[in-house]
Amino acid sequence: MEAKEISKAVIKRLPRYYRYLGELIEENVERISSGDLSKKMHVTASQIRQDLNNFGGFGQQGYGYNVHYLYMEIGKILGLDTIHPMIIVGAGNLGQALANYSDFEKRGFRLVGIFDVNPVLEGISVRGIGIQMINTLPEFLKENPVEIAILTLPKHKAKEMANVLIKNGVKAIWNFAHIDLDAPEDVIVENVHLSESLMTLSYNLSQYRKEHVEEKKETEN
Amino acid sequence: MEAKEISKAVIKRLPRYYRYLGELIEENVERISSGDLSKKMHVTASQIRQDLNNFGGFGQQGYGYNVHYLYMEIGKILGLDTIHPMIIVGAGNLGQALANYSDFEKRGFRLVGIFDVNPVLEGISVRGIGIQMINTLPEFLKENPVEIAILTLPKHKAKEMANVLIKNGVKAIWNFAHIDLDAPEDVIVENVHLSESLMTLSYNLSQYRKEHVEEKKETEN
DNA sequence: TAGATTGTTAATCGATTAACAATC
DNA sequence: TAGATTGTTAATCGATTAACAATC
Structure with missing residues (x-):
């Protein structure tokens, strides 16, 4: 079959x-x-x-x-009948916003760790989870089963950290960085390219306007 | 033509x-x-x-x-050669995260206002823009040209506010709420359904596993 | 001019819709 | 049983790829 x-x-x-x-x-x-x-x-x-x-x-x-x-x-x-342990890599505004997103938890997406490169954020707690420094990540991944990594780092750091994640056995990356990750085919990558979404909106807006500036021509037909 | x-x-x-x-x-x-x-x-x-x-x-x-x-x-x-005045409706974690997103500004998306329903947030400043109460929105829209509204309200409030936005002349909605807005066809709606994106990732993850549990069967062929 | 590479037409592939026999 | 609605095959539609003449 x-x-x-x-x-x-x-x-x-x-x-x-x-x-x-x-x-x-x-x-x-x-x-x-x-x-x-x-x-x-x-x-x-x-x-x-x-x-x-x-x-x-x-x-x-x-x-x-x-x-x-x-x-x-x-x-x-959709795989919502099982628990998916998940970490956030990049505890900036977007990372923290996603950490606070309680809807995910309901669907089995369980946040188990938050990491960042910025020492200022170390130990700050988001939804009961303390932000850890990113150099502790490999060890963390060895000790804790993690399926999904949410990648909310700026693009110049994202590529490098993606490799660390992959090397340490993360099976899926939810990528918010504005880059295309090249992961091996056994690692799932799902991209959320917000700026591209906004550009699509902008296109449609501009297009609609153009069409309606040309409304005068329609009256000729 | x-x-x-x-x-x-x-x-x-x-x-x-x-x-x-x-x-x-x-x-x-x-x-x-x-x-x-x-x-x-x-x-x-x-x-x-x-x-x-x-x-x-x-x-x-x-x-x-x-x-x-x-x-x-x-x-x-893509319409990136013109300025698009933009407001954020919903100053929660995600709304604030997007407000802090300086990349948009570079592409001509200019944030001119932030609104919320929660009085606790009133006056708090995000990137130099004070959060205003949502009841001031209709007046604001009359006095300020706004093209795009970023809708980052929880779903039960989102539908109602979308109607206010449309009624007051907003031409495009970047919708982060988990609902399908029914806007008139002269209003552009671009959806970002994060939970649906995460479910797609979850599907691919589950699917990949299933296929590789069945690897034993492959050896039979 | 010869080589490279586009713009565009034609062929293929895949996804959506329509139709209807199967069946609850 | 008759009516309703699925599951599924066939027809249509649209998007992608291949091919090549046009042209820089």
């Missing part, structure tokens, strides 16, 4: 399904059809059924999908 | 080209061919040429692309 590769596009949509299903649970909705869900989410029913069927038949003909069951199943697919 | 719609996929790649070109400028590289750039960026040369030709012929046969010229042109396409 070949492990059929699931496309990145599908995977990116899973968390959004998960979110909507969570909301439906809060509203005490017990079942939903792909048709109804598609209206809520502004996607096609076909896409929902195709996406889900990559992972198995979660629905039932004539009935639809059981909301709670589907929620749990997608949770499992 | 019809305004041919440019695909979202292309637009998302533009900031990355921009970033690599910026690096090339720092390395004093004057020109580059699509072939060489493709190796650096791990994409196909074909894609680079196709992408760029959506916006015009920036290169020259037999020569390649002038790095500085292309950098400037992509900057213009």
Whole structure:
């Protein structure tokens, strides 16, 4: 049985399904059809059924999908049924903001350490976790199982520290630095490039304006 | 002359080209061919040429692309040649982290106000800008031109405030709240759903493990 | 001019949507 | 059983890659 590769596009949509299903649970909705869900989410029913069927038949003909069951199943697919020990590397504003993000904990992402290069920050406690100096990191990784490292260091330091993380067995890096890390293929890298997101917004803004300056031309047609 | 719609996929790649070109400028590289750039960026040369030709012929046969010229042109396409006045709505950890992000300023994104609902924060200054109470926002928007609002409020407050922003003429929302805003089509919304990004990482991590637990099966083939 | 490399058309590949038989 | 809705195959659409003539 070949492990059929699931496309990145599908995977990116899973968390959004998960979110909507969570909301439906809060509203005490017990079942939903792909048709109804598609209206809520502004996607096609076909896409929902195709996406889900990559992972198995979660629905039932004539009935639809059981909301709670589907929620749990997608949770499992996303790996939210296990605890993921996590460290933050870079305790600046963004690092600290993420440390304070209690939602992650709920989903099994457990913060176990915070590290920085700046001695001024040493010992300062964020959400009960003291900031440690980065030279203690290799030892820490030997003694504590860590799956995910959140990399919130400025870009000139990020590349170097990424290598330390990888060398010491971290299996995934959530990268907020504005660089492309070149990690071996057994290390997962997920990038959050905020400035690129803002530029995309800026593009759309500029584009919209251009189109509407040209509204006069439309009247000629 | 019809305004041919440019695909979202292309637009998302533009900031990355921009970033690599910026690096090339720092390395004093004057020109580059699509072939060489493709190796650096791990994409196909074909894609680079196709992408760029959506916006015009920036290169020259037999020569390649002038790095500085292309950098400037992509900057213009992304709207980085103009100033975008910007406010932050939600002065929690993330809001403050973004306020402290000096890189945005360099690209023309100028922070002109910070707002929150929490009276404890009133008057506290972040990067020289005092946090204001959110009820002063409509008046502020009347007196100050604001293009972009960064929405870093918890989700239950975010929807409501998004409506206030839209009603008062904000043209774009950079949304960090875990909800889908339904804005009119003349308001640009760019979402940064951090928890969804982390779930994608978690999926890839779990998936990788599953595949490598099954490595034993591979030996049977 | 000859060599290099673009701009662009054509071919391929993958993702989305539509359709419908299977089935609860 | 009849109606509803899935799971899945087939059709369409769009994006990526390959190829090459145009041209610097």
